[in-house]
Amino acid sequence: xxxxxxxxxxxxxxxxxxxxxxxxxxxxxxxxxxxxxxxxxxxxxxxxxxxxxxxxxxxxxxxxxxxxxxxxxxxxxxxxxxxxxxxxxxxxxxxxxxxxxxxxxxxxxxxxxxxxxxxxxxxxxxxxxxxxxxxxxxxxxxxxxxxxxxxxxxxxxxxxxxxxxxxxxxxxxxxxxxxxxxxxxxxxxxxxxxxxxxxxxxxxxxxxxxxxxxxxxxxxxxxxxxxxxxxxxxxxxxxxxxxxxxxxxxxxxxxxxxxxxxxxxxxxxxxxxxxxxxxxxxxxxxxxxxxxxxxxxxxxxxxxxxxxxxxxxxxxxxxxxxxx
Numbered sequence: 001x002x003x004x005x006x007x008x009x010x011x012x013x014x015x016x017x018x019x020x021x022x023x024x025x026x027x028x029x030x031x032x033x034x035x036x037x038x039x040x041x042x043x044x045x046x047x048x049x050x051x052x053x054x055x056x057x058x059x060x061x062x063x064x065x066x067x068x069x070x071x072x073x074x075x076x077x078x079x080x081x082x083x084x085x086x087x088x089x090x091x092x093x094x095x096x097x098x099x100x101x102x103x104x105x106x107x108x109x110x111x112x113x114x115x116x117x118x119x120x121x122x123x124x125x126x127x128x129x130x131x132x133x134x135x136x137x138x139x140x141x142x143x144x145x146x147x148x149x150x151x152x153x154x155x156x157x158x159x160x161x162x163x164x165x166x167x168x169x170x171x172x173x174x175x176x177x178x179x180x181x182x183x184x185x186x187x188x189x190x191x192x193x194x195x196x197x198x199x200x201x202x203x204x205x206x207x208x209x210x211x212x213x214x215x216x217x218x219x220x221x222x223x224x225x226x227x228x229x230x231x232x233x234x235x236x237x238x239x240x241x242x243x244x245x246x247x248x249x250x251x252x253x254x255x256x257x258x259x260x261x262x263x264x265x266x267x268x269x270x271x272x273x274x275x276x277x278x279x280x281x282x283x284x285x286x287x288x289x290x291x292x293x294x295x296x297x298x299x300x301x302x303x304x305x306x307x308x309x310x311x312x313x314x315x316x317x318x319x320x321x322x323x324x
Contacts, residue, residue, distance in 0.1 A: 032270035035095055039070040042261075043091075043099045045084025047077045051295055052259055055128065056100040058291055059261075062282035080104060080168035082112040089116035093266035095275065098125065103258045104168045106314035110322035111168050118315060122262040124307035126276045128283060129297040130258030132232025133174050134239050136216045136225045137208045138201050146228045146248040149208070153184035160186045163197025163209040170257040171197070173318075174210035174231050178245070180321050181253045201225065210255075213238025214296030231255040238296040258300065260307055272304055 042060050046052045053075060060071035076084035081104060091097035099122070108114050116122075135146070143149045153160050164172040171194055179186060189206050191197040198215055200206040202224045209216070210231060217239050219225040229245040230236045233254055246253045261279055263272065280301050282288060292299060 032268065032274045035271050035274060036067055036069045038096060039072055040095075041091075041097050042071060042073045043084050043088050043097065044073055044075050045077060045081035045088075045099070045101060046075065048075050052100060052102055054291060055259060055288070058285075058288050059100075059128075059279055059282045062285055062288075063278055066278065066281070079112055080108070080166070082108050082114050086114065086116055088262065089121040089264060091264045093123075093264040095263065095267050095271040097264060098275070099262045100128075101260060101262055103130070103170065103256075103314070104173065105262075106311055107168050107173065107318045107322060109315070110318055118311065121265050123265050123267050123272060124304045124311060125261040125263060125272055126279050126304065127258050127260035127300045127302050127307040127310060128279065129292055130256050130300055131212060131238075131295075131297045132230045132234070132236045132244075132256050133170065133210045134213050134216055134230055134236065134242065135174075135178070135208065135210055135228045135245060136198075136201060136220070137228060138204050138206070139224065139226055140204045141207065141226075143228070144226060146245055146250060149228060150182050150184060150249060153182070153186065157185045158187060160184075160207040161189050162186050163194065163201055163206045163211075164188050164190050165192075165194040165197070166190045169194070170255075171210050174255045175208075177253065177255050177321060178210070178250070181250050212257075212296045214294065236296075237298065258310070259297075276304055 042056050044053050044056045056073050060073050063071045076087050081101065085099065085101065085105060085108060088097065088099035105118060109118060137143050137149060143152060162175045164175060166172065172188065175186065189197065194211060195215060197206060197209055198211055201209045202219055213236050216225060217227065220227045227239060227242055229248045230239060230242045231245060231254065233244050233246060236242065261275065283299055283301050
């Protein structure tokens, strides 16, 4: 993702120099030094009050205070975030429109009819935070291991149900990946608010759900749910006692949600670097750290290159799963 863009920019600069055109319009470090000179918009492709929205506003408020320019969060939800993503893709590439997006951005080409290219139309700035999820089941099933769950699901195809926040949501993607890797078949039960789905799993109205440790482990500790494993490969701080599903009978299974900042493609690289550094600064504040802890998220705060690699890898992964 990043290499093709950088190569195009480098080649363009060389070509302009070769034909003797003025380079005054080309991005320079001086442009980044004066940036920002006007308000910045952060497009969040979900509704107000969502975790994505909360984190974006914390960062935006800190940027406003530090830079002295207003940072405005605009919620443009719908169609799994693809409507908001389209607004980001078509915005002017001047550094004054950012997007704060969840991991399902990399599923958009396979789930929705979109006109933007996730690799070509966005520049990654920084992947802020992420976390693995936990696989929970209703206690009445009498299941205590992933292998037992898989055996039961295969013996009763289509009988088990899973709670989801809708097509393309993290809970939906983790469940679909689980079905693909194990060959089991379950029915989706969509919810506008996934916490209601968790309560239905507790009550026995739904069989299972993949959600964060923050949303479900208290029910486990109260004896109201059973936790089988985590979707990531490294320990989850909110559920350190649980092993990766990949080690519990489902080799190759891995799913981690994340949230990150992007811009329209073509923003000068020195402005991207300045944005990366400023967001990193804001992730170290006490308010942001508390928000991460409450949500069960881990700080990532990587480079634009790291973020680009993740986007490339996940686009390839979901193509093989969701295009079938």
